[in-house]
Amino acid sequence: MVTLSLLSLCLLSLLGVRGEVAPNFDNCEDSFFRNTPVSGLKIALPTPIEPNTQGLVNPAKCLSAYNAASPAYICQRNGNNYYFATLYDHGRRIPLYSAYQMDIEGVPGREGSIVYYEPQLVHPDLPPEQMDKIESSREIGKYNQNNECLERSPQYQRKYKLGWSQALNENFGSYDRGHLNPAGHHKEDASKATMTHTNVAPQDRKMNKGPWNRYETRLKDVLSAGCSKMYVVTGVVPGDTWVDQNKRVNVPSHYWNAYCCTDNNDNPLRSGGALGPNTNLSVVTEYNSVTDLETELRRLLNVDNNFNIFNGC
Numbered sequence: 001m002v003t004l005s006l007l008s009l010c011l012l013s014l015l016g017v018r019g020e021v022a023p024n025f026d027n028c029e030d031s032f033f034r035n036t037p038v039s040g041l042k043i044a045l046p047t048p049i050e051p052n053t054q055g056l057v058n059p060a061k062c063l064s065a066y067n068a069a070s071p072a073y074i075c076q077r078n079g080n081n082y083y084f085a086t087l088y089d090h091g092r093r094i095p096l097y098s099a100y101q102m103d104i105e106g107v108p109g110r111e112g113s114i115v116y117y118e119p120q121l122v123h124p125d126l127p128p129e130q131m132d133k134i135e136s137s138r139e140i141g142k143y144n145q146n147n148e149c150l151e152r153s154p155q156y157q158r159k160y161k162l163g164w165s166q167a168l169n170e171n172f173g174s175y176d177r178g179h180l181n182p183a184g185h186h187k188e189d190a191s192k193a194t195m196t197h198t199n200v201a202p203q204d205r206k207m208n209k210g211p212w213n214r215y216e217t218r219l220k221d222v223l224s225a226g227c228s229k230m231y232v233v234t235g236v237v238p239g240d241t242w243v244d245q246n247k248r249v250n251v252p253s254h255y256w257n258a259y260c261c262t263d264n265n266d267n268p269l270r271s272g273g274a275l276g277p278n279t280n281l282s283v284v285t286e287y288n289s290v291t292d293l294e295t296e297l298r299r300l301l302n303v304d305n306n307f308n309i310f311n312g313c
């Protein structure tokens, strides 16, 4: 068994399969209706460049997210399974959207709390699955050791590196860590996989606990009725404000959602969505047509007609 899995690991690396942060969503394309990711959303800011590299040894190998592409395509992997897809804006340190299939049947779970990070956003060579802070830190430490990245340089310290590549638990100020793919749309393990910092953005507490939560419940309990599959994409509109003065983590101006309900031949039955400002007085507007939602989103996101959430739903 051990030999076998070692062998397959070697094969995987020979084939260039790197786990979950990749140049595309190939490892998790079934999260999207007809395996087609959202198109035309080219709004991510570039990965921040460490301003102070004087005296650093081997920055190309040792600096977090060095030369990393933005956005990052994350196939959210927990243990050995892929659960959903996230397009992550490295520059704003928030997800632009998460896409998933809802678990329609059964009682939703809410397994655990938001504890995971994405090691491969720090260095592509780190393990491909979600890890909590302690595990991530251990892996960064190992990497530092193997690559002679001396931690007496503050920029090479584990927590600094993790926080350079993504938002940390303590970077949300008075905002909630608002799920894009909500735990309540999934059973056990899939629910647990939503508990990662790359699937949350700063969300006003009143909106999160109030109208957005009510909409998420309605999506699960009412809008998915009669569907064989329910493809869902939840995203944000990046805002002009940031949680902190250093512009580490962006505060979205809006949260949006789109769904595509299909029959058992994967033919669309209906679609719709919702949009609401990320404020304490938020009112969530529902849409019976993804086309109408897209029209409104193109204006808010400042993108053109190439922006399409679903490929023909």
Ligand SMILES: *[C@@H]1O[C@H](CO)[C@@H](O)[C@H](O)[C@H]1NC(C)=O
Pocket: 280, 281
């Ligand atoms: C809502 O937010 C505004 C501006 O941030 C603030 O002035 C107001 O007191 C808040 N209202 C409530 C009901 O929390």
